[in-house]
Every structure is written in structure tokens, then in C-alpha cells.
Amino acid sequence: MNRWISKWQPMLAALALTGCGLKGVQSTVDADGPVAEIQYQTFLVTLFVSLAIFAVVGGLFLYCLVKFRAPGGEVPPDYPLPDQGHGNPLLEIGVIFVSILLVGIVAVPTVYGVLYGGTLPPGEKPVVIKVTGYQWWWKFEYPELGVVTANECTIPVGRPVQFKVQTDDVLHSFWIPRLGGKMDLTPGQDDWLWLQADKPGNYWGQCTEFCGESHAFMRMRVIATDSASFDQWILDQRKDVTEKPPAILSKGQCAACHAIRGTYAQGVIGPDLTHIGSRTTLAAGIHENSEENIRQWLDHPNEWKPGNHMYRDGYQLLNIKLEDAEERELAKYLTSLK
Ligand code: HEC
Ligand SMILES: [Cu+2]
Incomplete structure (x- = not known):
């Protein structure tokens, strides 16, 4: 036992060091917007249902291990077989019923979340941002506001943003974990998702569909600011360069x-x-x-x-x-x- 522990000690320590913090710049449990919040709640419901199943099945398993273990740890040659029965119809129907119930419990927030994320919220008109994925960077266009930029986009806090995603080359996937997502960028297909940031900040994102050599270096930032700073940012970004470029x-x-x-x-x-x-x-x-x-x-x-x-x-x-x-x-x- 001691030798086993000393062999694995560095690895266990590394696990303990890395795995403990759930907060982080790209952590889904650090939800900061309504879409991310619903996705997080759905995750929790699924997690607790799974934990309950694990506890019951694991508990029964342990109980049987202990209760029906061979006396003295060894099976004597003349040890009798337990009673062989056909089964228990009531138990079997009960287990089927409980399974359907559990799937039903998980389905409620899942279906609700899918519909919620797939419907633009009523009220204030969302900001539209067209996102195009390239190997290995992102183009952000604001078609209604006349802005084109790359790899970083600014959005107003508390207002829904509709991201219309598409790709110029291969499959990519758009994901801003603390705001919600993700959505694949599929060649020849236009998709969209909406997200909203509840507080100002710098939200990190990442391409999450393997797209070639530098896939891991295809990151992005969504910068959420108050609406006055957003309007100012738009005005600044619309300006052309007036100086002559160097030769x-x-x-x-x-x-x-x-x-x-x-x-x-x-x-x-x-x-x-x-x-x-x-x-x-x-x-x-x-x-x-x-x-x-x-x-x-x-x-x-x-x-x-x-x-x-x-x-x-x-x-x-x-x-x-x-x-x-x-x-x-x-x-x-x-x-x-x-
Ligand atoms: C063959 C096309 C091509 C040429 C020529 C080229 N670039 Fe680029 N450049 C790119 C691409 C593609 C990227 C994006 C790379 C990535 O992030 O994967 C890029 C990225 C950049 C970036 C980073 C942009 C950002 O948003 O972070 C800068 C700065 C840049 N190039 C400057 C230059 C300058 C200056 C020259 C001329 C000396 C130049 N490039 C020539 C294609 C080109
Ligand atoms: Cu990509």
C-alpha cells in the first residue's frame, strides 16, 4: 500500500492541485448570462440524477458483495447454489418505471434549455454579430453597425447578442463557456445562437472542434461593456485610417x-x-x-x-x-x- 502511494504521489498531488478550482476564465460553472445559467442548471439536474442512480446501484452492489460473500472467504466444495427463481415481475416493472421517470426529470430542463437558446428573447432588439471561422482566427462583423474586426468583439452588457456563425474553410465550433454555447460552424450551413453577458468583463472563448494544426491557438475574447462604452467603441471602430501607411x-x-x-x-x-x-x-x-x-x-x-x-x-x-x-x-x- 505504501509503495503504491509513493509511486502515485506526484500524480495525485498534481490532480489535487489542478482539479480543485471550479472557477476559471473558461469555466461553465461560472455562468454569467441567462443562456449559460440555464445550461449550468441542466448540468446540475443531470449530475444529481446520475449521482442518485450511482448511489442506489453502487449501494445495492456493495450490499450484495458483503451479504452473499463466501463464509471464511473461500467457497467450500459442497457449497449449495442459492435459490434459482424466474425473477420478480413487480421489481422489473418498477425499475422500468423509475428509469422512465428519471429520463423525464432530465428531459424537462433539457427541452426547456434547447427552446430557450433557440428563441430570440422578446423585448430589446439583439445586436447582430456575424462570426466567420478561419484556420485559425475569427472574423467578427456587425452588419447593422458597419464594423469589421477580428478575434475580439465588444458587446453591451444586459442586451442579447445574436451570433450568426459560418465557416470559410473547415468545421470550427464557437464557444464562450461563461456566456453559453457552443455552436458548430459547418461548411455550407448558416447557424446562430444568442448569448448575453450580465456583467461587464472579459469573456474568453475557444474553438472547440478540431480544425487542424493550430486549432488549440484559435481563441477569442468577448468584451462586455456598458452601453455608452459600447456605442463609443462602435463609433471608433467605424473610423477609417487617415494617415498614409509606411512604404x-x-x-x-x-x-x-x-x-x-x-x-x-x-x-x-x-x-x-x-x-x-x-x-x-x-x-x-x-x-x-x-x-x-x-x-x-x-x-x-x-x-x-x-x-x-x-x-x-x-x-x-x-x-x-x-x-x-x-x-x-x-x-x-x-x-x-x-
Ligand atoms: C498570405 C496572406 C498574408 C500576408 C501576405 C500577411 N498576412 Fe498577416 N495574417 C494573415 C493571416 C491568415 C493571419 C491570421 C493568423 C492566425 O491568427 O492564424 C494574419 C495575422 C496577422 C496579424 C495579427 C492580427 C490579429 O488580429 O491579431 C498581424 C498584426 C499581421 N498579420 C500583420 C501582417 C503584416 C504587417 C504583413 C506584411 C509584412 C502581413 N501580415 C502579411 C495573412 C497574411
Ligand atoms: Cu477552429
């Missing part, structure tokens, strides 16, 4: 893939960079946004994000090579695009 932008062929509205850069393959300086993170939420981090991304995108299309179709295919000074100039310029 190195054309040498780097960045415009082939990126749009910087107000300049000649109108590419649609990569994220819109018009207000890249106002985002908190880079390359789909994998690093904090800073001038130095943008420089690093421009220097070695493939180390940050293996297989990403800026590296594969840009640096390799178009043969983009940047000098250190050019990277710095670009990073400075991009950071200034607030």
Missing part, C-alpha cells in the same frame, strides 16, 4: 491579405487590421498585444502558430523577408492604429 507595408505585401480601411490595403484573407492597435491580444488571443509582440509575430509567425496561413502563403509562398528595422517600423505603425 514597407507594400514591400511586405501585407495588403495582399490584410485590410486597413482608408488605405490601399484591401486584402480579405487575413484579419482586418484597421484598428489592430485597439485589440488586447494578437493572433487569435494567443499573446498580449504590444508593439514588441507584434514585432515578434512579424518576425516568426510560424513559431507562435505552426502552419498559420500568413507564414505558409505569405512568408513562404510570396517569399516575404523583413529586416529587423522594417519589422520595428511596421510594429510601430500597427500599434498606432487604435
